[in-house]
Amino acid sequence: MNFPFEKRFPSELNRDHDYYMSHAYNQALLAWEKDEVPIGAVIVHEGGIIASAFNQTRSTNDPSAHAEMLAISQASNSLGDWRLNNCILYVTKEPCPMCAGALVVARIQKVYFGLSDTKMGCLGGATHLGQLPESNHKFEAVGGILEKENHALLNAFFEKKRAEKKNRSAEDPTL
Amino acid sequence: MNFPFEKRFPSELNRDHDYYMSHAYNQALLAWEKDEVPIGAVIVHEGGIIASAFNQTRSTNDPSAHAEMLAISQASNSLGDWRLNNCILYVTKEPCPMCAGALVVARIQKVYFGLSDTKMGCLGGATHLGQLPESNHKFEAVGGILEKENHALLNAFFEKKRAEKKNRSAEDPTL
Numbered sequence: 217m218n219f220p221f222e223k224r225f226p227s228e229l230n231r232d233h234d235y236y237m238s239h240a241y242n243q244a245l246l247a248w249e250k251d252e253v254p255i256g257a258v259i260v261h262e263g264g265i266i267a268s269a270f271n272q273t274r275s276t277n278d279p280s281a282h283a284e285m286l287a288i289s290q291a292s293n294s295l296g297d298w299r300l301n302n303c304i305l306y307v308t309k310e311p312c313p314m315c316a317g318a319l320v321v322a323r324i325q326k327v328y329f330g331l332s333d334t335k336m337g338c339l340g341g342a343t344h345l346g347q348l349p350e351s352n353h354k355f356e357a358v359g360g361i362l363e364k365e366n367h368a369l370l371n372a373f374f375e376k377k378r379a380e381k382k383n384r385s386a387e388d389p390t391l
Numbered sequence: 392m393n394f395p396f397e398k399r400f401p402s403e404l405n406r407d408h409d410y411y412m413s414h415a416y417n418q419a420l421l422a423w424e425k426d427e428v429p430i431g432a433v434i435v436h437e438g439g440i441i442a443s444a445f446n447q448t449r450s451t452n453d454p455s456a457h458a459e460m461l462a463i464s465q466a467s468n469s470l471g472d473w474r475l476n477n478c479i480l481y482v483t484k485e486p487c488p489m490c491a492g493a494l495v496v497a498r499i500q501k502v503y504f505g506l507s508d509t510k511m512g513c514l515g516g517a518t519h520l521g522q523l524p525e526s527n528h529k530f531e532a533v534g535g536i537l538e539k540e541n542h543a544l545l546n547a548f549f550e551k552k553r554a555e556k557k558n559r560s561a562e563d564p565t566l
Contacts, residue, residue: 277473278467280463280496292453298453298454313492313520314495317489318489321454321488335526335527336523336525336526338492338523342526345513345518348511350511
């Protein structure tokens with residue numbers, strides 16, 4: 217299968233949700249290029265993108281190297297402060313339990329994500345860690361930004377993976 | 392205030408919950424020595440302790456440097472595998488949203504903790520990330536191990552901090 221997705225070029229004149237999510241989406245494309253599950257994230261501070269990262273769990277053999285965790289780390293370094301109170305995260309898929317928890321600890325202001333994950337998503341899907349009743353830091357999370365595009369990208373990646381596995385099994389029936 | 396807590400010396404002949412939690416408690420004492428919130432953790436594999444860590448958020452200026460996160464990282468390195476399916480975590484306090492989420496991602500087998508945290512604890516207190524209904528990894532968490540000792544240690548630390556703050560305010564009324 218040829219790579220069927222194109223980089224997005226959002227207008228610099230219109231810094232809306234599509235603009236920021238397009239940058240997160242482009243990060244996800246970079247993940248695919250490295251054979252990583254294509255999830256990307258950016259963190260925005262005062263309108264500017266201060267962190268951009270994609271999932272790198274496979275290449276680093278580190279399950280914590282999710283796009284969000286890497287972006288949080290970059291943003292903290294960039295601001296010289298681990299508190300991201302005035303920062304907004306855009307991520308192509310609803311964050312997992314670890315990343316959602318890290319966003320609470322990092323005191324993120326708000327999160328926008330692409331597709332929801334009712335199974336493992338922890339900002340509204342399976343549960344909402346940004347809304348724990350007695351938490352000392354609560355925040356809102358809004359899904360559905362570039363949802364179709366983000367969904368298509370992830371689906372195509374897993375289809376490719378299944379096809380590769382099938383091909384390997386055909387070559388070696390012991391697999 | 393003199394340091395009012397003593398290191399525990401559990402018998403090597405009786406490797407029960409008290410034994411492992413005593414080692415986590417001793418880690419928490421090391422945290423106190425470095426003026427960190429005294430929380431400690433160990434990870435056990437086939438009866439042996441393969442990771443021991445204490446909270447280091449202040450000295451590293453990194454909010455992710457919780458005892459549990461550092462212990463997960465050590466255990467993964469020790470086993471050469473990020474999947475901790477056959478590992479048990481002992482931690483002096485119920486894990487926060489980030490650490491509880493990381494334990495899901497790391498596929499921990501079971502968690503024993505000291506005192507509960509109904510406000511931010513995410514293994515039964517505020518919510519239970521090890522029991523998300525459709526999760527691909529579920530695990531049990533049991534609290535109350537050396538609860539009194541772990542509670543006393545944390546309480547004393549925060550009392551000390553409050554006293555220090557009060558003394559500083561008395562010296563400098565602008566604080």
